[in-house]
Amino acid sequence: MYEKDSLSLGGGLEVSKTPILCSTFTLSAPSWIPAIINRLPFALRRSGHFPTTTKLSPVPIPSSSNTKMYVFGYGSLLWYTDFPFVETIPGTVRGYNRRFWQLSPDHRGTADKPGRTVTLVPAEGGETWGVAYKVPDEHVESTFAYLNFRERAGYRCEQVEFHPDDGSAPFNLHVYISLEDINNPYNAGPSDMDDIVSTILSSRGRSGTNLEYALRLADCQRRMAPHFEDDHLFELERRLIDSCAKLHIQDNILRILGHDLPHLKSGEKQVNQSELPPAMVLPMHRLEVASGMARRG
Numbered sequence: 001m002y003e004k005d006s007l008s009l010g011g012g013l014e015v016s017k018t019p020i021l022c023s024t025f026t027l028s029a030p031s032w033i034p035a036i037i038n039r040l041p042f043a044l045r046r047s048g049h050f051p052t053t054t055k056l057s058p059v060p061i062p063s064s065s066n067t068k069m070y071v072f073g074y075g076s077l078l079w080y081t082d083f084p085f086v087e088t089i090p091g092t093v094r095g096y097n098r099r100f101w102q103l104s105p106d107h108r109g110t111a112d113k114p115g116r117t118v119t120l121v122p123a124e125g126g127e128t129w130g131v132a133y134k135v136p137d138e139h140v141e142s143t144f145a146y147l148n149f150r151e152r153a154g155y156r157c158e159q160v161e162f163h164p165d166d167g168s169a170p171f172n173l174h175v176y177i178s179l180e181d182i183n184n185p186y187n188a189g190p191s192d193m194d195d196i197v198s199t200i201l202s203s204r205g206r207s208g209t210n211l212e213y214a215l216r217l218a219d220c221q222r223r224m225a226p227h228f229e230d231d232h233l234f235e236l237e238r239r240l241i242d243s244c245a246k247l248h249i250q251d252n253i254l255r256i257l258g259h260d261l262p263h264l265k266s267g268e269k270q271v272n273q274s275e276l277p278p279a280m281v282l283p284m285h286r287l288e289v290a291s292g293m294a295r296r297g
């Protein structure tokens with residue numbers, strides 16, 4: 001059971017937690033938080049949309065005294081793993097598929113033009129490959145607070161059963177997923193691949209371009225789990241690369257990951273992704289919902 005009243009995240013940021021849930025915390029930080037909020041996209045500030053109190057699912061807080069903490073990474077946690085871990089176990093979560101059905105108003109998009117990141121979607125017979133990260137006991141609480149903050153746009157903390165690739169006994173671990181419900185405007189629900197492709201090609205956020213996110217994920221999946229075929233991910237990757245070739249998009253990630261497209265060699269001028277045809281932009285109704293501007297109900 002989590003006892004402390006608040007938790008220091010470093011940099012003067014204190015996170016006060018309710019005593020039971022990993023998921024409800026309020027930033028009680030000193031005066032520099034407004035400075036951060038002022039750098040947020042206008043739509044977020046205007047709608048007062050900055051999520052300083054995030055309601056996640058009621059999952060018992062692991063603390064160094066009561067449980068081991070493993071976190072399942074299946075998206076950016078596969079390559080952007082900036083929390084302490086002492087062990088990694090490759091494996092799968094059954095009953096879920098990985099889909100780019102999550103709107104990202106912060107990391108790979110903005111409130112006015114959210115990008116697309118992945119979540120797990122319940123599916124009969126579904127399976128998603130990823131990595132279980134074992135967090136050192138002494139870092140469990142701060143890692144939880146960090147992931148709650150990083151995954152605050154619509155993700156919630158759940159526990160699911162994890163099946164190691166080596167066939168050893170399955171065990172429960174923590175995972176951040178976004179579930180489709182009326183209180184979660186960031187879950188786009190079942191989405192058309194054309195919509196996903198056009199959003200990814202034309203979005204960027206504080207963590208970089210949405211194209212980088214999607215191509216890095218496909219690259220990680222292929223390199224780390226050659227035995228596991230993710231049709232949705234690799235179909236999306238194929239469509240994105242084809243579009244980059246047709247539109248002469250020159251995102252640096254194409255070179256970094258070795259996508260050897262002709263226009264990258266000819267040194268043609270950089271295509272500004274915001275010049276893409278209007279049809280390549282998410283329908284307004286989704287933007288209003290995601291940025292909290294749509295009237296509720």
Ligand SMILES: N[C@@H](CCC(=O)N[C@@H](CS)C(=O)NCC(=O)O)C(=O)O
Pocket residue numbers: 072073074075076077078080104107108117118119150151153155175176177207213
């Ligand atoms: N929770 C999933 C998805 C995580 C994910 O992609 N979260 C986004 C939030 S929109 C993120 O942290 N992005 C960081 C980035 O895009 O570099 C995972 O285990 O990897």
